[in-house]
Amino acid sequence: SAVISQKPSRDICQRGTSLTIQCQVDSQVTMMFWYRQQPGQSLTLIATANQGSEATYESGFVIDKFPISRPNLTFSTLTVSNMSPEDSSIYLCSVGRGPGDTQYFGPGTRLTVL
């Protein structure tokens, strides 16, 4: 298993600002992911955070809006840039050890944009 922590747990931000969310894992993992859960919706994959290279984004998500860093095998950040109320969501990071393996999720960051 893996223990994952996220900071901050929640935040209220003003329109037009940016917020960086941190994800820390207690062990080295190959795969790290960022998901978004909008109110009343399912989780949607934003991107795969690749260690030492640029993140791989899913359709509908772009690097300018959601820049991601992954400096090592235990840590990643997601920035939500130039925020609008539509960005109000829960953002979750998750980790996996390879295709077909159980995936583990962090507690999430609840973001409200006014």
Add this chain to the structure above:
Amino acid sequence: KQEVTQIPAALSVPEGENLVLNCSFTDSAIYNLQWFRQDPGKGLTSLLLIQSSQREQTSGRLNASLDKSSGRSTLYIAASQPGDSATYLCAVEGGNNRLAFGKGNQVVVIP
């Protein structure tokens, strides 16, 4: 694009009854299917993982079945308890650990 549907969206049952939660997916080319539990203010907890070659998995009072060819999975929770009240999410992996989720089954178990 994989589409995952969960029915019913919400249900309430009296304590002691068995719960049956359904999940369907459109693309049968999956690596595995996972059931998660989500509690308010907390992350997701993995309950059961069924590999594509398996037909079911069991853990305590929980049993999940998988019919890959028809694109269906069912989660059974026996003898429900108030502590089982949560949202249950079904997710399928299409490769590289990338998951597609349903919207969830919101369950309330009434004491």
